[in-house]
Amino acid sequence: MAQHGTDPTGTDEPGAADVDAVTSAVLTASRLLVAISARSLAAVEERVTLPQFRMLVMLATHGEMKLVTLAERLAVNPSTATRMVDRLTGAGLIDRDVNPENRREVALRLTEPGRQIVDEVTAHRRTEIAAVVARMPADQRSGLVTALRAFTDAGGEPAVGEPVRDAFPLGWD
Amino acid sequence: MAQHGTDPTGTDEPGAADVDAVTSAVLTASRLLVAISARSLAAVEERVTLPQFRMLVMLATHGEMKLVTLAERLAVNPSTATRMVDRLTGAGLIDRDVNPENRREVALRLTEPGRQIVDEVTAHRRTEIAAVVARMPADQRSGLVTALRAFTDAGGEPAVGEPVRDAFPLGWD
DNA sequence: TAAGCACTGTTGCATAATGCAAAAGTGTCC
DNA sequence: GGACACTTTTGCATTATGCAACAGTGCTTA
Numbered sequence: 001m002a003q004h005g006t007d008p009t010g011t012d013e014p015g016a017a018d019v020d021a022v023t024s025a026v027l028t029a030s031r032l033l034v035a036i037s038a039r040s041l042a043a044v045e046e047r048v049t050l051p052q053f054r055m056l057v058m059l060a061t062h063g064e065m066k067l068v069t070l071a072e073r074l075a076v077n078p079s080t081a082t083r084m085v086d087r088l089t090g091a092g093l094i095d096r097d098v099n100p101e102n103r104r105e106v107a108l109r110l111t112e113p114g115r116q117i118v119d120e121v122t123a124h125r126r127t128e129i130a131a132v133v134a135r136m137p138a139d140q141r142s143g144l145v146t147a148l149r150a151f152t153d154a155g156g157e158p159a160v161g162e163p164v165r166d167a168f169p170l171g172w173d
Numbered sequence: 174m175a176q177h178g179t180d181p182t183g184t185d186e187p188g189a190a191d192v193d194a195v196t197s198a199v200l201t202a203s204r205l206l207v208a209i210s211a212r213s214l215a216a217v218e219e220r221v222t223l224p225q226f227r228m229l230v231m232l233a234t235h236g237e238m239k240l241v242t243l244a245e246r247l248a249v250n251p252s253t254a255t256r257m258v259d260r261l262t263g264a265g266l267i268d269r270d271v272n273p274e275n276r277r278e279v280a281l282r283l284t285e286p287g288r289q290i291v292d293e294v295t296a297h298r299r300t301e302i303a304a305v306v307a308r309m310p311a312d313q314r315s316g317l318v319t320a321l322r323a324f325t326d327a328g329g330e331p332a333v334g335e336p337v338r339d340a341f342p343l344g345w346d
Numbered sequence: 347t348a349a350g351c352a353c354t355g356t357t358g359c360a361t362a363a364t365g366c367a368a369a370a371g372t373g374t375c376c
Numbered sequence: 377g378g379a380c381a382c383t384t385t386t387g388c389a390t391t392a393t394g395c396a397a398c399a400g401t402g403c404t405t406a
Contacts, residue, residue: 022314023303025321030206030302032328037203049393051363068383077365082385084363104372104383129203130196136327140320141195147317148198154308155205222364224392241354250394255356257392277354277401347406354401363392370385376378 026151036132040125044117048093051076053121055084056093056110060118064109066099093117199324209305213298217290221266224249226290228257229266232283233291239278266290 044053051074058073059065065073071081085108088094093114099105110118133141217226224247231246232238238246244254258281261267266287272278283291306314 033203132328140323144320150313155305
């Protein structure tokens with residue numbers, strides 16, 4: 001199989017052979033993006049742990065919810081979520097109120113300081129990505145948008161402004 | 174004057190507005206890629222924990238190394254690394270030998286089963302990405318390669334004056 | 347040669363994250 | 377009113393984590 005790139009003639013197969021090369025390019029980009037995301041977290045990891053940050057992101061993204069839902073979206077056991085909520089309420093980053101409609105449930109919601117932490121990371125990451133974009137040749141940028149749109153469309157993920165699909169509950173965003 | 178790198182938000186630069194648009198596109202793609210990476214991990218998380226997998230990836234990527242180096246690359250305390258190595262050697266995924274050249278050090282290296290776990294995840298992820306690529310219009314693919322190469326090149330070359338950081342210090346890859 | 351010193355890895359201690367199982371409280375349906 | 381399902385919490389065990397102290401190793405130098 002053709003290892004990578006450099007097949008301007010496209011003699012082998014028009015569509016299938018180059019999937020490999022494209023995949024490699026995507027993998028490389030993926031590594032860079034993950035590294036950027038991780039660096040953005042460094043700013044807050046003195047204040048919250050990584051799992052705690054995921055919890056904050058989930059609440060920021062989906063708004064108020066009960067504990068079981070939160071645990072489900074984070075893909076952790078409810079008992080784990082209970083104790084993380086304990087610590088985060090203790091730190092003043094989450095509010096926990098009994099739902100008056102249904103007194104079994106607790107309503108969990110981000111406090112202002114909690115939201116600020118999430119915003120901080122988001123802003124930092126956006127800044128880092130923008131810096132990379134700014135370093136690439138200007139005439140390549142529109143091509144990147146077009147190509148990435150085709151890729152993300154094929155992957156079925158929503159665009160930035162839209163609600164995040166629940167297919168896989170991460171909370172790294 | 175308008176030297177590069179120092180103005181990610183872009184106030185007066187002509188291409189500034191589109192940097193924002195490109196950044197959004199990259200962020201969206203980033204979410205998809207992180208989700209794919211996470212899904213690929215599901216296959217092995219019955220056998221190793223996430224931090225353990227990171228350790229395996231690091232050894233697979235950089236080869237044999239001593240404990241302090243490993244800890245540094247994973248950005249964890251040496252004591253943490255020591256105990257993780259304990260468990261992974263116990264599970265037969267890592268070999269630990271005293272370096273005869275320097276008897277303070279221990280040489281850590283992946284075993285065959287250890288490497289297999291890493292390969293499994295890598296293969297799974299590659300398959301998932303290839304599936305997405307295969308779903309996008311064929312005439313967009315070469316454009317994606319070109320654009321991503323420009324992006325990763327820009328991301329790989331640190332701005333002037335910045336120290337060259339280890340490109341992907343995480344081990345999520 | 348011996349003393350001093352830096353480096354390497356390990357262990358003790360405390361806290362966080364994690365899952366499973368059991369229990370306690372709440373709501374719903376016959 | 378009782379049975380049952382749902383929600384959350386608690387008990388217990390294992391892993392992950394950092395800091396501090398410590399023991400062993402190798403190098404330098406007086």
